Amino acid sequence: MPKRSEPVATVKNLTVKFRYNVALEDLTVEIGRGRVLLLGSNGSGKTTLMRVLSGLLRPTRGTVRVLGHDPFRESGELYSKMLYSRDVEDIPYMLKVSTVIDMLSDIYGDSKVDKAVKLLKLEEHTFKRIGELSKGLRRRVSMIEPLSSGRELILMDEPFSGLDAESRIIIARALSDLPKKTTLVIASHIPLNMGIDQMIVLEGGKLSYNGPYNDEVARKYLAWMEELTGGAKAQRA
């Protein structure tokens, strides 16, 4: 059993370069256990960091360990302990919700999946195909797996963006039901405070804040976002 004080991930001098730009530059940070908010404006490097942590992207420089593994070389071992929940579009549109539920039940067991389906208020939508669902409902379907997986670490990229208020509330409640031993890292461009233990702010691929949730940092970030976007983007979830 890992100690609560042990970080889930350590990132040292991480640089990720693409052909024309540097997405992350010499980033050093420890990601602790609990609820972690990875905050940053568009293009600040959040998704790049998530992709490196989940072994989908190889660092240009630096070292990364996640739950004791090199995510790029040992993704097989890592995937039994962590899950990267990316996008609703990962689920084929022709599948019925009930088929998704059956497949996940085979992997994680009926009771965990049933509980997640109830928490996500999906019972009355199981006969529909993924392609028929609203974005909010599709996102809720994509949440069944992280909620029922029992993984030690779950990474989520913008789980609330572009959703209707009902789906946002349902997802937020369902996520708050995750066991405390599960570490949840949420990448977001808005400063959500849902019992956040650690807040990491990236700007231009560099670390601009790392510590407990801080209202002052959140306020400054929002003001800066408003200045940058004329207010429109910061209002949107």
Ligand SMILES: Nc1ncnc2c1ncn2[C@@H]1O[C@H](COP(=O)(O)OP(=O)(O)OP(=O)(O)O)[C@@H](O)[C@H]1O
């Ligand atoms: N595959 C890629 N090829 C080239 N450049 C990339 C690639 N992926 C990301 N980038 C660039 O790296 C920088 C960081 O992008 P990233 O997607 O990590 O930011 P983000 O904070 O997740 O932004 P968003 O909130 O818009 O998703 C951006 O300048 C982006 O254009």
